[in-house]
Amino acid sequence: MAGNLVDTHTHLWDKRFDRDRQHLIRSLHENGIAWILEVGVDLPTSQKSLTLAETYPQVYASVGTHPHDVKDLDQDRLVALKELARNPRCVAIGEIGLDFYRDLSPRPLQIKWFKEQLEWALSIQKPVILHVRQAYEEALAILEGYGSFPAGGVAHCFQSDMRTAERFVALGFHIGIGGPITYSSKDPNAVETLREVARNLPFERLLGETDCPYLTPEPVRGKRNEPAFVKYAIAGIARALERSFEETAFGLRKNAEGLFLVDNVTDR
């Protein structure tokens, strides 16, 4: 029976899941997970995410091009992505954004394609999944230039302060929190900042996620991350809020279903 856990950010298309992808998806409900959102980072992975979403009712998909991968993006590929997004199993555009930490694509290209993909999402009224790393100021300046995002979106794997979180919320975005909220021994200051963000934002704006196979939470750090481990991130959020795990999980699920317009009742 499905529980109330939702993982709003997975990359099960990753080759690290080649051995057991089917098994992981089939055991989602056993692990208390109602549904997951499988996120593409370029055209092939967006196609794979969508195929998973078409195959399994407990999987939804997001299509788009990650800032790392925009160096290979062109108009033809963007048109192909737009075609994929017409599928009703595609519930968001992303992940898109700016990453000035790893700089795997030239910054001017990151900015150009971030804007183009934002305009696409705005035109089709879909929420966006934002990847922003060491570029919060630059990303917010671009986002604020559009005024607001009526379909909303999520600042995924948020790792900044309250002031920054409030600017995303003012634009209509949610804040995605995953494994890093559990890393208290490694980086106590960053974790305290995240806990403060979780505590002080309106609860309705929070989402839980794994970003699997990356960012494995404590106490399973060191292993490959997977959707079942979203319970540790959600437990971290619940501790910060001083709420029960069940109440937190249920609320986060409602937040995710409201944002991505997922009516998962029909899927159980």
Ligand SMILES: [Zn+2]
């Ligand atoms: Zn991701």
